[in-house]
Amino acid sequence: MGVVIPDDLVEKGKSRIVLLVMDGLGGLPDPYTGKTELEEAETPNLDALAANAALGLLRPLLPGVTVGSGPGHLALFGYDPLEWNIGRGVLSALGVGFDLQPGDLAVRLNFASRDAEGRITDRRAGRPSDAENRRLVEKLRAGVRSPEGVQVFFEPEKEHRLVLVLRGKGLSAALQDTDPQETGVPPLPVRSLEPGAEATAALVQRILDDATQVLADEPAANALLARGFAEYVPYPSFQERYGLRAVAIARYPMYGGVARLVGMDVLPRPEKDEGVVTALEQSWDAGYDFFFLHFKYTDSRGEDGDFSAKASAIAAVDRLIPRVTALKPDVLIVTGDHSTPSRYRAHSWHPVPVLIASPWTRGRDQEGFGETACLRGELGILESKHLMTLALAHAGRLTKFGA
Amino acid sequence: MGVVIPDDLVEKGKSRIVLLVMDGLGGLPDPYTGKTELEEAETPNLDALAANAALGLLRPLLPGVTVGSGPGHLALFGYDPLEWNIGRGVLSALGVGFDLQPGDLAVRLNFASRDAEGRITDRRAGRPSDAENRRLVEKLRAGVRSPEGVQVFFEPEKEHRLVLVLRGKGLSAALQDTDPQETGVPPLPVRSLEPGAEATAALVQRILDDATQVLADEPAANALLARGFAEYVPYPSFQERYGLRAVAIARYPMYGGVARLVGMDVLPRPEKDEGVVTALEQSWDAGYDFFFLHFKYTDSRGEDGDFSAKASAIAAVDRLIPRVTALKPDVLIVTGDHSTPSRYRAHSWHPVPVLIASPWTRGRDQEGFGETACLRGELGILESKHLMTLALAHAGRLTKFGA
Numbered sequence: 001m002g003v004v005i006p007d008d009l010v011e012k013g014k015s016r017i018v019l020l021v022m023d024g025l026g027g028l029p030d031p032y033t034g035k036t037e038l039e040e041a042e043t044p045n046l047d048a049l050a051a052n053a054a055l056g057l058l059r060p061l062l063p064g065v066t067v068g069s070g071p072g073h074l075a076l077f078g079y080d081p082l083e084w085n086i087g088r089g090v091l092s093a094l095g096v097g098f099d100l101q102p103g104d105l106a107v108r109l110n111f112a113s114r115d116a117e118g119r120i121t122d123r124r125a126g127r128p129s130d131a132e133n134r135r136l137v138e139k140l141r142a143g144v145r146s147p148e149g150v151q152v153f154f155e156p157e158k159e160h161r162l163v164l165v166l167r168g169k170g171l172s173a174a175l176q177d178t179d180p181q182e183t184g185v186p187p188l189p190v191r192s193l194e195p196g197a198e199a200t201a202a203l204v205q206r207i208l209d210d211a212t213q214v215l216a217d218e219p220a221a222n223a224l225l226a227r228g229f230a231e232y233v234p235y236p237s238f239q240e241r242y243g244l245r246a247v248a249i250a251r252y253p254m255y256g257g258v259a260r261l262v263g264m265d266v267l268p269r270p271e272k273d274e275g276v277v278t279a280l281e282q283s284w285d286a287g288y289d290f291f292f293l294h295f296k297y298t299d300s301r302g303e304d305g306d307f308s309a310k311a312s313a314i315a316a317v318d319r320l321i322p323r324v325t326a327l328k329p330d331v332l333i334v335t336g337d338h339s340t341p342s343r344y345r346a347h348s349w350h351p352v353p354v355l356i357a358s359p360w361t362r363g364r365d366q367e368g369f370g371e372t373a374c375l376r377g378e379l380g381i382l383e384s385k386h387l388m389t390l391a392l393a394h395a396g397r398l399t400k401f402g403a
Numbered sequence: 404m405g406v407v408i409p410d411d412l413v414e415k416g417k418s419r420i421v422l423l424v425m426d427g428l429g430g431l432p433d434p435y436t437g438k439t440e441l442e443e444a445e446t447p448n449l450d451a452l453a454a455n456a457a458l459g460l461l462r463p464l465l466p467g468v469t470v471g472s473g474p475g476h477l478a479l480f481g482y483d484p485l486e487w488n489i490g491r492g493v494l495s496a497l498g499v500g501f502d503l504q505p506g507d508l509a510v511r512l513n514f515a516s517r518d519a520e521g522r523i524t525d526r527r528a529g530r531p532s533d534a535e536n537r538r539l540v541e542k543l544r545a546g547v548r549s550p551e552g553v554q555v556f557f558e559p560e561k562e563h564r565l566v567l568v569l570r571g572k573g574l575s576a577a578l579q580d581t582d583p584q585e586t587g588v589p590p591l592p593v594r595s596l597e598p599g600a601e602a603t604a605a606l607v608q609r610i611l612d613d614a615t616q617v618l619a620d621e622p623a624a625n626a627l628l629a630r631g632f633a634e635y636v637p638y639p640s641f642q643e644r645y646g647l648r649a650v651a652i653a654r655y656p657m658y659g660g661v662a663r664l665v666g667m668d669v670l671p672r673p674e675k676d677e678g679v680v681t682a683l684e685q686s687w688d689a690g691y692d693f694f695f696l697h698f699k700y701t702d703s704r705g706e707d708g709d710f711s712a713k714a715s716a717i718a719a720v721d722r723l724i725p726r727v728t729a730l731k732p733d734v735l736i737v738t739g740d741h742s743t744p745s746r747y748r749a750h751s752w753h754p755v756p757v758l759i760a761s762p763w764t765r766g767r768d769q770e771g772f773g774e775t776a777c778l779r780g781e782l783g784i785l786e787s788k789h790l791m792t793l794a795l796a797h798a799g800r801l802t803k804f805g806a
């Protein structure tokens with residue numbers, strides 16, 4: 001399942017769909033003005049789109065359930081996160097562009113600091129620079145030997161984060177994290193969580209022990225913590241499920257990673273948000289049917305708890321909208337993967353505003369793009385996993401069910 | 404399933420949740436004023452709460468489907484009634500505080516009247532007093548002998564109702580009611596509804612025959628009718644599923660019974676509605692995380708078909724609200740288990756207004772607590788079984804799904 005449409009309804013077409021995701025878009029009202037970040041933000045371009053768009057609210061998973069970015073995006077892509085539950089290790093490996101093979105075991109590592117007794121003193125090793133991260137990873141590559149029958153890969157991510165991938169036969173991801181989630185205690189041992197995973201647990205323990213030995217003389221990054229063991233199982237692709245040649249344009253590795261998981265091409269990461277739209281313009285006639293654009297700051301400013309900075313981040317994306325609409329996509333969707341209300345300072349469960357701009361909508365003369373307008377919109381409150389069917393329908397890419 | 408959240412999302416916390424249920428809360432508008440009982444009632448305290456609460460409508464089961472109080476409450480507690488279908492016999496036994504054991508067979512009995520030919524003349528034996536009921540039950544206990552290998556228990560309920568519990572090995576609840584649902588005919592025989600239930604059917608028939616013999620000299624209560632055979636299967640508890648230590652405060656046995664089924668403690672039954680809130684106040688610091696309060700008259704007055712009496716019953720609960728909010732629960736939920744419109748004079752399928760008061764809501768300056776305001780609310784129309792996830796989320800007791 002997870003396929004929420006009967007596959008044989010999909011028709012090939014020439015229409016182009018743009019899915020523009022503002023991470024953590026949904027918010028909560030300021031107690032004084034009664035307006036959310038999105039409602040407060042200067043968004044003349046989004047408001048103009050919303051006036052005649054199909055508006056609604058997307059529930060990422062279930063009422064009350066808050067999702068991470070991985071399941072949040074999978075749901076937008078039409079993959080039910082309850083079925084396609086993806087581990088952080090796989091997301092991170094895909095995010096750094098590592099060419100995962102089916103059966104690979106991936107886990108996210110932190111460089112950490114420990115004292116002479118082996119107790120963790122800093123779970124992020126003082127947040128090393130990306131350059132320092134690469135140096136440390138090179139040292140691990142040189143110093144840690146692959147056990148027989150297994151290939152070991154270390155890949156740098158950002159700051160204190162790196163990825164470990166094991167390739168071999170019969171590896172199990174049923175392993176407990178070694179990150180104790182607190183300082184003053186040693187890392188946890190690698191423990192198997194189900195019968196049959198004991199051999200992999202011992203193997204990973206040996207590799208982590210070796211790696212810690214290699215890092216022993218480092219002043220800060222002299223320990224490793226592992227989180228999110230996951231096996232790579234390829235998903236049915238956008239091409240297979242929807243007949244869409246899809247491409248992702250995102251500045252942060254993880255979003256390219258989740259897009260790659262569903263078979264999207266991923267363009268080189270732009271350095272600025274403007275560059276995301278430039279890459280869209282440049283690839284507009286490259287043969288793609290579906291363009292996924294990702295903007296991150298809306299979520300970051302929400303997590304900072306800064307209402308006006310989040311509103312400004314939304315306004316900054318709004319200023320890029322005319323360049324998107326100038327391309328005349330057949331369907332333009334603007335939404336988020338989840339809510340990150342600045343007052344809540346974290347991802348939340350609240351449904352996320354969504355706008356589908358297309359000629360085939362009922363909405364007319366609606367008052368801007370915001371949570372309240374979306375609650376009154378023609379789409380109602382629906383699960384994010386149903387967005388793709390709506391996208392295909394508005395793009396004229398779904399045929400009739402039944403005669 | 405029926406477990407509507409992945410269990411490992413639940414986090415322990417210190418927040419306290421109050422679920423205040425007005426039985427049969429939902430109504431239909433008066434044809435002249437256009438307002439429902441709830442909208443017509445004087446509810447200044449609920450209206451003040453509703454102004455900034457998350458409002459919505461709860462669908463107890465499925466569109467158009469009317470539920471009884473048992474499934475209505477189970478759904479509110481997050482147990483999908485389609486999966487956790489509970490027999491009336493078990494509900495009644497739990498309601499009178501009988502200590503059911505797994506495998507027990509429980510069935511609800513009515514004292515009835517029959518004529519010389521054995522035909523039922525009154526399905527309720529003239530509604531005996533509770534004291535008379537207890538006398539009759541004592542007579543049955545003294546006169547009916549337990550067959551070998553089986554323990555037989557008779558327990559008084561109210562008026563004409565009592566409960567029969569059988570304890571033994573291999574009992575089956577697949578038995579047809581003996582209540583013919585009409586007068587002028589004899590009770591139906593106990594018939595098995597599936598292969599393997601024949602022995603239990605014969606056993607129950609023998610016990611009912613013996614009991615009828617014991618009652619033969621009674622002027623009114625000289626027959627018994629059986630309804631709702633059910634086997635007791637314990638449910639996963641609130642503590643197990645939600646990490647909540649929960650307590651129920653209800654004046655009527657059945658509501659304590661359904662609460663006990665999901666592992667709640669049940670406080671002694673208060674004599675008045677005010678006593679429900681007094682018990683809440685007295686147990687507020689007793690270590691509970693979740694308080695279920697039940698008020699019955701809203702449903703009774705709806706079944707009476709008395710619009711203004713139902714509105715008054717709602718207003719009476721409203722006057723108790725300040726004592727609840729004075730305790731400063733982190734989350735206060737007000738709703739019903741189903742609708743009982745006074746114009747309909749019975750339980751109905753109409754979705755039930757719900758209000759979640761918490762700092763984490765979008766609703767601002769909404770116009771009171773009523774069906775129309777709730778239809779416009781941020782929760783939309785959702786199934787009752789999702790209420791608990793929302794309660795946990797607003798109480799800060801759910802962690803993120805996925806990274």
